[in-house]
Amino acid sequence: MLASWMEKRFKWIVTLPALLFVLVMMAFPIAYTLRLSFFEWSMSAASPPKWVGLDNYIALFKDGRFWHALGATAYFSFGALAAETVLGVAIALLLHREFRGRGLAKTIFLLPMVATPVAMGLVWVLIYEPTNGIFNALLQAIGLKPLHWLGSIGQVIPSLMVIDIWQWTPMVCLIVMAGLTTLPQEPYESADVDGASRRQKLWYITLPLLRPTILTAVMLRLIDVIKTFDIIYATTQGGPGTASETLNIYGYVLAFQYFKLGLASSLLVVFFLLVMGLTLALIVVRRNTEVSS
């Protein structure tokens, strides 16, 4: 009896733990955040959450700091993402070729990815330190003017991009390298017969064939880079002023420094929709390229 009952519902039974996990750990927090975004609450036990309807969203869209944070997020994310993609693909192509010490080079190159972001953030603070840091010492050694790095409103986001690029280019590279090993050999053979140059082979064969892989890498990185919190919090906490305050940092500030839980939730809901929208768009793009190839 039991056996046949189990047999019939087997697919439900084996997926149940995963389903429960998703419900409890993901769906519930999101639903709770959504609910909280219609309330005003300062984490107080004495005064419970107060229903305010859409007020939080209205306040958010009128808040200059929100728009600034949105801009900072876009600037940081797309800047870092573009550099990581180009560098990641280039390095993957380089490492794909046979040369002595390739294994070692690969291993060393992947190291930044496994380092703890907060610890690395603190190390980078020292590297960027304008007076005692090593970057300015190097700049001065080759006769250039020292920079302010994280201490300057104009340079802070590019400086943060450098950290993100250093840490996450290896991931793009790793995915692309995996993609490279699966490429078919035939197109290259016929290209050789046709007398194609190496650049032509790269441009007309390798890159088009790699496109789905690259898009996957871009999508994974995009979701991650938009959510970046640890590096920024460990190095600048959104400063100088609010120059490097991204949506995630502003959300944290609103919730845990200003205790405006409702407003913070509304920001996170908007942020969630944004990330979801971008991801869906990328999925569509990817599907289209698959069809055309």
Add this chain to the structure above:
Amino acid sequence: MKRINKRLGSCLSALLAVALTAGCGSGGGSGASPSSSEGAAQPFKGKKITFYVANHPWAETIKELLPEFEAQTGLKVEIQGFAEDQLSQKLSVQLTTKASDPDVFMTRPLQEGRQFYKNGWYEPLDGYVEKDKAEIDFEDFSKSALDTTTVDGKLLSIPIISEQEVLYYRKDLLEKANLQVPKTLDELEAAIQKVHDPDNGVYGFVARGQTAVLVTQVSSFVFSEGGDFMQGDKATVNTPEAVKGFSRYGRWLKDYGPPGVLNFSWPQAMGVFAQGKAAFYTDASAIYKNAVDPEKSTVAENVGFASFPAGSAGAKPYSITSWALGMNAQSDNKDAVWAFIKWATGKEVMLKTQQGGNPGVRNSVWNDPEGVKGFPAELVEVIRESSKVGVGHDRPLVVNVGEARDIIGEIVIQAILGEDVQAAPDKANQAFQALIDGEK
């Protein structure tokens, strides 16, 4: 070989068994072992409280002293440490959910006190103090320190560490430039100008430049010109006095500060000073060890301390309680917690924590030669002087301190960037007033 292993194994398991029964004995409270002679005097035998601390040298000393307290009382104190900001956040989450642990915690009365009070997270301690007033010699606590931890006439936490803004300076550079230690802010400005020599790697002045964290250190500049952040329910960050204080601080950092100061909290500012790259530095007394410890500072021997210089309204540095001990209103073991707080803030322990380099809040300890021997003599004088004339707050006394600090800090940021001196304070004053009004 095998036999030896076997023997070792049986030895170990015997040991383990002994340890286990011993553990049961003290836990159950039935089989009092003959070795615990103070057993009768252990009023909290078998009880356990949780204590959240910041990663702070004070907590290190307490950890060392704790076994003594545990042996006396039988109370087990479990310590969990966090970084400063993480502690506030963790506490907020725990206390919001009405958890009974931590039973007792380190708290920053000026930063989170009003928020915690409003949310009903602190157990008011007046009753406990009243009961044991003589035993703890309550009169011995510094008046301004207790002011800091009192809201609406209720004592919310017991002070443990005090802090004053002081002037750190380089003796050798002053000597070389033939300068006296500045007594007023104007004299200090002239001195800064004179020793400022960036081409040889010495900046005239360094201090915090991050928006929120600089607010406490600019406060003494504002107070000493006769200003304050607010008067009653009125925001006053754009008064001429306040603006004078803000813009002086900002101008010094802009004209005589090291590069990148906008991203400086105290570790960076202290780093520049301790590497010998700045002549003058204003910050909290509590971090002096970083300047005089030869392992951390290349100029340890040449560091001097002076009272915060006088502005047009005299010298008014802040003198506050930076850390205190609070009791969770939901704790199940309030008597045990109070016994612990009494012990940790008692004369004996405070003498020891102060010897560990944590400026305490008991007058008797400051007047005891034993209590000040760990400190540079010059600094002791400065601290005594400052706690006499000091102001009991270093940031606006509102519930939402975090947001208020961001609003006010922006004034100084604009000054460092060299923007219009009056526009920024006016804008900040408006935002700050709105915040104050919103809290009523």
